[in-house]
Amino acid sequence: MVEDVVRTLGFLCMGSRLRRIGERLQSDTQQVIDEAGLGIQAGQYPFLAAIDRSGPLTIGELAQAVGITQPGATRTIGQLLELGFVDMQPAPDDQRRRLVSLTGKGQDLVDHSKMVIWPRIAAAVADLCGDLDGPILEQLAAIEDGLAAVPLVRRHAARTG
Amino acid sequence: MVEDVVRTLGFLCMGSRLRRIGERLQSDTQQVIDEAGLGIQAGQYPFLAAIDRSGPLTIGELAQAVGITQPGATRTIGQLLELGFVDMQPAPDDQRRRLVSLTGKGQDLVDHSKMVIWPRIAAAVADLCGDLDGPILEQLAAIEDGLAAVPLVRRHAARTG
DNA sequence: TGCAAATATATAACGTATTATATAACATTC
DNA sequence: GAATGTTATATAATACGTTATATATTTGCA
Numbered sequence: 001m002v003e004d005v006v007r008t009l010g011f012l013c014m015g016s017r018l019r020r021i022g023e024r025l026q027s028d029t030q031q032v033i034d035e036a037g038l039g040i041q042a043g044q045y046p047f048l049a050a051i052d053r054s055g056p057l058t059i060g061e062l063a064q065a066v067g068i069t070q071p072g073a074t075r076t077i078g079q080l081l082e083l084g085f086v087d088m089q090p091a092p093d094d095q096r097r098r099l100v101s102l103t104g105k106g107q108d109l110v111d112h113s114k115m116v117i118w119p120r121i122a123a124a125v126a127d128l129c130g131d132l133d134g135p136i137l138e139q140l141a142a143i144e145d146g147l148a149a150v151p152l153v154r155r156h157a158a159r160t161g
Numbered sequence: 162m163v164e165d166v167v168r169t170l171g172f173l174c175m176g177s178r179l180r181r182i183g184e185r186l187q188s189d190t191q192q193v194i195d196e197a198g199l200g201i202q203a204g205q206y207p208f209l210a211a212i213d214r215s216g217p218l219t220i221g222e223l224a225q226a227v228g229i230t231q232p233g234a235t236r237t238i239g240q241l242l243e244l245g246f247v248d249m250q251p252a253p254d255d256q257r258r259r260l261v262s263l264t265g266k267g268q269d270l271v272d273h274s275k276m277v278i279w280p281r282i283a284a285a286v287a288d289l290c291g292d293l294d295g296p297i298l299e300q301l302a303a304i305e306d307g308l309a310a311v312p313l314v315r316r317h318a319a320r321t322g
Numbered sequence: 323t324g325c326a327a328a329t330a331t332a333t334a335a336c337g338t339a340t341t342a343t344a345t346a347a348c349a350t351t352c
Numbered sequence: 353g354a355a356t357g358t359t360a361t362a363t364a365a366t367a368c369g370t371t372a373t374a375t376a377t378t379t380g381c382a
Binding site: 014018121125 | 163164165166167168169170171172173174175176177178179180181182183184185186187188189190203204206207210211214215218222225226227228229279282283286287290291293294295296297300304
Binding site for chain 3: 019023027058059060070071073074094095096097098
């Protein structure tokens with residue numbers, strides 16, 4: 001068994017570590033989504049959620065809302081357009097802006113997700129790290145160990161009381 | 162100002178969020194490295210550190226040590242080979258394995274980094290989140306706010322006492 | 323009014339991770 | 353000891369983020 005340097009080095013490799021755990025968590029989340037038979041990527045959800053919460057948004061606003069750069073938002077919205085979950089139209093007052101809104105299909109997906117999938121994912125993640133406390137490095141270690149022990153797909157809000 | 166959905170949705174977007182913060186932290190770390198004039202990428206450091214700690218390792222062991230997949234390790238080691246920081250030779254007993262070791266130049270870089278850069282980075286990250294405590298979502302919020310307020314490059318171990 | 327600057331989005335080029343698969347070397351088994 | 357399976361690394365294809373730059377539209381000012 002080889003030593004996990006990223007873990008050993010602590011604060012020095014904090015960036016790599018957060019990224020690594022985030023990627024792991026996202027791919028585990030993808031499993032939950034796939035299990036439900038929804039044809040969508042985990043990374044696309046925040047865009048739909050943003051529009052659902054705030055109403056039609058421009059590309060730039062979506063980038064800000066999701067916390068990525070504008071080209072990244074342009075790309076993901078392009079995918080969601082192809083999938084038929086969103087619709088895009090120039091803003092009436094400013095032809096540079098593109099207003100992105102949910103289609104009926106997109107709204108259906110969001111509504112269904114809000115009832116079935118999102119609570120499921122949030123509960124699984126809460127089960128993984130909701131009760132943690134203390135220094136961040138210790139919590140990260142607990143999360144890594146927890147995921148290794150019981151993958152996200154098999155977790156539920158088992159916390160009684 | 163647009164709402165930060167990833168932050169708002171909490172546990173539901175934990176993966177995206179960790180990843181996002183990790184990327185941010187890593188690119189901030191890169192600034193510190195560049196400031197010191199070292200020609201190396203933040204993501205390459207854990208490989209050098211792993212070899213420095215454990216002695217020559219194979220590609221597979223490096224992948225495990227750093228927590229990425231084997232093709233990722235193959236690529237990064239290829240870069241470090243080009244840069245002259247590591248050397249690679251077939252293992253004497255098993256021609257499939259490639260043992261990766263530090264060159265003189267690589268060892269010099271590690272030794273210098275251990276004295277000057279790594280403590281600097283670890284101190285800056287510790288300044289950012291070393292004193293935090295409590296639920297992880299709150300700590301993540303504090304880290305994001307902290308980075309926005311004072312970037313990593315301008316942080317030092319200012320915690321006195 | 324007309325032209326320069328600013329803003330919003332799109333596109334291109336790149337970096338670095340992933341999964342899937344190919345190739346080479348070793349191990350096993352009949 | 354030749355066929356078969358396993359292991360280690362390399363390569364190809366894909367995903368998704370970034371920075372830099374191009375294009376279109378709007379704004380502001382002489």
